[in-house]
Amino acid sequence: MTRVVVGPFNRVEGDLEVTLDIAGGVVQQARVTTPLYRGFEQILVGRPAADSLVIAPRICGICSVSQSIAAVSALQALGGIQPAPNGVLAANIAHAVENIADHLTHFAVFFMPDFTRPTYAARPWFPAVAERFAAVTGQATEEILPARARLLHVMGLIAGKWPHSLTFQPGGTTRTLDLGARMRLVSILREFRMFFERTVLGLPVEAFLAIETVDALACYADSQRGDLPAFLRIAADLHLNRLGHGPGTLASFGAYDTPGGPLFAAGLYDAVRGCRPLDPALIAEDVSHTWMEDAPPSHPAFGMTHPDADKPAGYSFAKAPRLAGAPVEVGALARQAVDGQTLVHAMLAQDGASSVTSRILARMIETARLLPALDRWARLLHPNEPFCAESDKTPADGVGQGLIEAARGALGHWIAVRNGRIAHYQIIAPTTWNFSPRDRDGTPGPLEQALAGTEVGADGAGAVDIQHIIRSFDPCMVCTAH
Amino acid sequence: MSRPLKLLWLQAGSCGGCTMSVLEHGTLGWFADLSAAGIELLWHPSVSLQTGQDARDILHRVETGAVPLDILCLEGAVLCGPNGTGRFNRLGGTGRPMMDWLQALAPLAGVTVAIGSCAAFGGIAAGDPDPTEACGLQFKASHPGGLLGTAYRSRHGLPVVNIAGCAPHPGWIMESLAAIAAGQLQAGDLDPTGRPRFFADHLAHHGCSRNEFYEYKASAEHPAERGCLMEHLGCKATQAVGDCNQRIWNGGGSCTDGGYACISCTAPGFENTRGYLATPKIAGIPIGLPLDMPKAWFVALAALSKSATPRRVRENARADRPVIPPGRITK
Numbered sequence: 001m002t003r004v005v006v007g008p009f010n011r012v013e014g015d016l017e018v019t020l021d022i023a024g025g026v027v028q029q030a031r032v033t034t035p036l037y038r039g040f041e042q043i044l045v046g047r048p049a050a051d052s053l054v055i056a057p058r059i060c061g062i063c064s065v066s067q068s069i070a071a072v073s074a075l076q077a078l079g080g081i082q083p084a085p086n087g088v089l090a091a092n093i094a095h096a097v098e099n100i101a102d103h104l105t106h107f108a109v110f111f112m113p114d115f116t117r118p119t120y121a122a123r124p125w126f127p128a129v130a131e132r133f134a135a136v137t138g139q140a141t142e143e144i145l146p147a148r149a150r151l152l153h154v155m156g157l158i159a160g161k162w163p164h165s166l167t168f169q170p171g172g173t174t175r176t177l178d179l180g181a182r183m184r185l186v187s188i189l190r191e192f193r194m195f196f197e198r199t200v201l202g203l204p205v206e207a208f209l210a211i212e213t214v215d216a217l218a219c220y221a222d223s224q225r226g227d228l229p230a231f232l233r234i235a236a237d238l239h240l241n242r243l244g245h246g247p248g249t250l251a252s253f254g255a256y257d258t259p260g261g262p263l264f265a266a267g268l269y270d271a272v273r274g275c276r277p278l279d280p281a282l283i284a285e286d287v288s289h290t291w292m293e294d295a296p297p298s299h300p301a302f303g304m305t306h307p308d309a310d311k312p313a314g315y316s317f318a319k320a321p322r323l324a325g326a327p328v329e330v331g332a333l334a335r336q337a338v339d340g341q342t343l344v345h346a347m348l349a350q351d352g353a354s355s356v357t358s359r360i361l362a363r364m365i366e367t368a369r370l371l372p373a374l375d376r377w378a379r380l381l382h383p384n385e386p387f388c389a390e391s392d393k394t395p396a397d398g399v400g401q402g403l404i405e406a407a408r409g410a411l412g413h414w415i416a417v418r419n420g421r422i423a424h425y426q427i428i429a430p431t432t433w434n435f436s437p438r439d440r441d442g443t444p445g446p447l448e449q450a451l452a453g454t455e456v457g458a459d460g461a462g463a464v465d466i467q468h469i470i471r472s473f474d475p476c477m478v479c480t481a482h
Numbered sequence: 483m484s485r486p487l488k489l490l491w492l493q494a495g496s497c498g499g500c501t502m503s504v505l506e507h508g509t510l511g512w513f514a515d516l517s518a519a520g521i522e523l524l525w526h527p528s529v530s531l532q533t534g535q536d537a538r539d540i541l542h543r544v545e546t547g548a549v550p551l552d553i554l555c556l557e558g559a560v561l562c563g564p565n566g567t568g569r570f571n572r573l574g575g576t577g578r579p580m581m582d583w584l585q586a587l588a589p590l591a592g593v594t595v596a597i598g599s600c601a602a603f604g605g606i607a608a609g610d611p612d613p614t615e616a617c618g619l620q621f622k623a624s625h626p627g628g629l630l631g632t633a634y635r636s637r638h639g640l641p642v643v644n645i646a647g648c649a650p651h652p653g654w655i656m657e658s659l660a661a662i663a664a665g666q667l668q669a670g671d672l673d674p675t676g677r678p679r680f681f682a683d684h685l686a687h688h689g690c691s692r693n694e695f696y697e698y699k700a701s702a703e704h705p706a707e708r709g710c711l712m713e714h715l716g717c718k719a720t721q722a723v724g725d726c727n728q729r730i731w732n733g734g735g736s737c738t739d740g741g742y743a744c745i746s747c748t749a750p751g752f753e754n755t756r757g758y759l760a761t762p763k764i765a766g767i768p769i770g771l772p773l774d775m776p777k778a779w780f781v782a783l784a785a786l787s788k789s790a791t792p793r794r795v796r797e798n799a800r801a802d803r804p805v806i807p808p809g810r811i812t813k
Binding site (some may be wrong): 009035039053064141150184188 | 501508511607609803
């Protein structure tokens with residue numbers, strides 16, 4: 001048995017370290033370390049309640065809108081505030097745009113460059129993918145980064161700027177979109193859709209979303225141009241659907257408020273039991289292997305954050321969130337599975353669990369599903385109605401929780417306010433779930449489980465499969481321990 | 483230009499938002515801009531291929547001098563805690579605190595650049611109670627020193643270049659890097675806190691689309707109203723440096739244009755404001771008046787302009803869209 005430490009593990013948003021125990025060319029067990037702690041939950045305490053809208057989004061510069069919306073949602077719950085319908089639509093639009101931008105950045109900048117490694121030089125697809133996705137020099141970024149920047153012009157309209165905006169308020173959003181702004185919005189969204197269909201999908205969104213079976217997906221991959229079909233051909237060649245199987249249960253808090261409920265449903269999914277409800281009261285964070293002072297597992301409404309970098313049993317600054325005592329996997333795949341997306345269910349049934357392939361595919365399915373929703377929301381903005389309800393007074397005392405979905409999965413903020421000041425603030429970010437350390441029962445977190453059993457052969461820790469598995473989760477390490 | 487300048491970008495106590503911002507730059511993407519400016523990325527944690535051992539090898543070659551370090555960029559605050567050990571932020575796979583890496587690498591750098599208010603001054607990470615003992619490279623809030631000390635100069639004789647902002651405009655970052663690469667950024671181009679003067683010699687207020695409301699002190703009282711945000715809603719644009727309203731953000735926005743207060747994110751210590759979205763007042767007068775204006779004059783001018791406010795300006799200030807269009811007074 002050899003123990004190797006992999007790090008700095010990059011292209012993951014923030015820093016990551018993974019310790020692998022390898023025997024006979026197979027990963028026996030993995031330990032995932034979040035090596036950065038910034039203390040946001042400590043910094044928030046004592047400040048006026050509304051200052052959470054300034055501080056909390058700065059946990060993360062890549063999912064800043066998601067953090068804003070979770071903080072807003074917690075304040076809305078605290079104050080019983082009903083936002084203006086236009087504000088809900090505008091927030092949905094900004095939130096979906098951020099999530100799409102994140103999916104795109106992950107695909108092109110973080111994930112695909114691993115297929116340009118020399119280890120793949122003999123594969124038939126290598127020359128094309130190396131030209132297109134080489135890190136920094138690949139020509140894909142010359143198209144994809146400007147398309148991302150153009151899509152983020154939506155933030156200029158709704159949020160003033162990105163990342164880190166204060167447009168998101170308990171009453172709605174602060175910028176009223178006039179007729180011209182609404183037309184610019186529709187135009188930016190249409191332009192992005194054209195780009196996405198032409199460059200990534202190789203098909204119109206509706207035709208792509210009509211693919212419902214694994215066989216039809218294979219047919220699509222073999223017959224279409226575009227970056228997603230190219231990825232799917234590589235995935236088939238390398239059997240990436242057999243790599244990185246997650247813990248089984250997928251969880252989503254539900255995403256994008258609409259009058260009829262969330263666009264993507266909340267709940268749990270696994271291949272055996274199908275969909276079932278998620279009870280947030282059953283969430284608890286375990287710190288037995290976290291560099292935090294020992295404490296019993298606690299619901300985040302009560303849990304504390306007292307770092308202890310010297311704790312012998314600790315190996316990460318991330319806590320270990322568990323749902324009814326068990327780890328769950330979160331992310332676009334979980335959102336789409338919980339919402340009943342047919343192709344995602346077919347992939348999960350075929351592979352028996354979440355995999356590298358299905359995680360990547362689910363982000364593109366989600367993007368394709370969001371584009372028509374975005375267009376619909378933009379057209380639903382009511383020209384004569386307010387974007388922000390007058391609701392500037394939150395109660396001096398109370399509690400609230402904001403459970404939303406960031407690009408990388410379930411995000412929760414829990415706030416308690418006393419005498420107008422924040423008395424308690426806890427955050428569980430998506431990657432806290434996915435990259436959690438072991439709990440007191442010794443149960444590994446989702447990534448730790450996904451890495452165990454991976455064949456690395458003579459390459460050991462340098463095996464590229466390790467790279468694919470870790471990056472398939474699209475981790476955000478800055479959020480993880482915050 | 484003889485050879486591309488080698489740029490190493492590191493992230494410490496960071497949210498990654500400065501990188502997300504600069505990735506918005508350029509009609510052919512940021513990498514094309516870097517290349518055009520004659521800059522080669524030695525390694526960047528978010529975008530480079532090299533990981534694990536390969537990344538450590540790059541850092542080792544830089545530290546031993548085998549590879550020249552022309553530009554060192556840091557994104558995020560330097561975390562010195564707990565108890566000065568720096569262990570709240572070890573660089574993965576190296577066992578070494580980022581603080582140590584920075585102390586080792588900064589003396590080798592041709593120019594050292596703090597990307598964002600965290601790397602410059604500590605920023606949000608240094609917010610009270612400062613649980614991680616965070617600081618910037620050469621400042622802790624407005625106190626000179628930081629990690630590297632007041633005497634630090636990079637090989638080219640510059641103090642740390644502080645591209646403040648949370649997050650900075652992508653143009654502030656890329657234009658600063660391009661100026662450094664062209665050898666055109668001199669000590670005199672920096673303000674006393676190390677911020678490039680091309681954006682720091684302006685106020686966020688300059689070019690604000692709410693200017694007419696400011697002139698007449700016609701103020702918004704609730705979020706989304708069109709009036710000036712200074713009197714009631716916490717706006718610090720008349721004190722905050724930045725050409726924010728002379729540029730466009732994300733294709734056509736800015737904080738004040740987006741309907742919310744400037745929180746002075748380019749200023750050292752902005753993290754310890756209490757009540758960002760409400761203006762603190764004494765006897766009804768905002769305490770944060772424009773920096774270089776005698777208070778009595780401001781109060782007198784404000785009273786005069788309030789008395790002269792056209793009805794259009796007064797009523798539009800309290801509405802979320804223009805309710806009275808511009809036009810000649812008809813009665």
